[in-house]
Amino acid sequence: MNTGAINMNLVLKDISHEYAAEFTRWIADKQAIKYTLSKFLPLRDIQWVKSYITSLIEDSTTWDQTIIVDNVAIGYCGLSNLSKRNRSGEYFIIIGNRDYWNKGLGTLAGHKVLEHGLPESSLRENTINWSKQHEWKRKNTKST
Numbered sequence: 001m002n003t004g005a006i007n008m009n010l011v012l013k014d015i016s017h018e019y020a021a022e023f024t025r026w027i028a029d030k031q032a033i034k035y036t037l038s039k040f041l042p043l044r045d046i047q048w049v050k051s052y053i054t055s056l057i058e059d060s061t062t063w064d065q066t067i068i069v070d071n072v073a074i075g076y077c078g079l080s081n082l083s084k085r086n087r088s089g090e091y092f093i094i095i096g097n098r099d100y101w102n103k104g105l106g107t108l109a110g111h112k113v114l115e116h117g118l119p120e121s122s123l124r125e126n127t128i129n130w131s132k133q134h135e136w137k138r139k140n141t142k143s144t
Contacts, residue, residue: 020049
């Protein structure tokens with residue numbers, strides 16, 4: 001698979017306060033969060049972001065990862081609404097740094113979530129919701 005991100009080193013790192021300033025910039029970009037959680041829509045400050053990150057760290061129903069490319073935090077992704085009973089969860093992603101849009105990094109991050117997050121969480125089912133803007137990607141994405 002050629003994602004266009006072949007020469008970039010992408011890693012997922014547990015979400016932490018280390019990247020709170022970057023997270024604040026990402027959610028201030030209305031285009032970057034257009035199809036995400038409504039809680040990001042009002043303008044948020046760094047204190048709100050730190051509190052939100054703390055809630056993610058403490059929440060056992062999420063697996064939240066910062067997307068790092070060549071040592072630059074560019075977004076966050078993971079699994080939410082994890083249910084041990086149903087062994088299900090929902091995949092999410094935000095590429096907040098526009099310099100990294102349209103390079104295949106969201107696809108690459110998604111593959112890493114499937115490779116590491118699904119086995120770690122013992123899921124048998126994962127839900128992915130697509131926005132109309134990304135419908136072409138859904139049609140061109142093969143199930144792994």
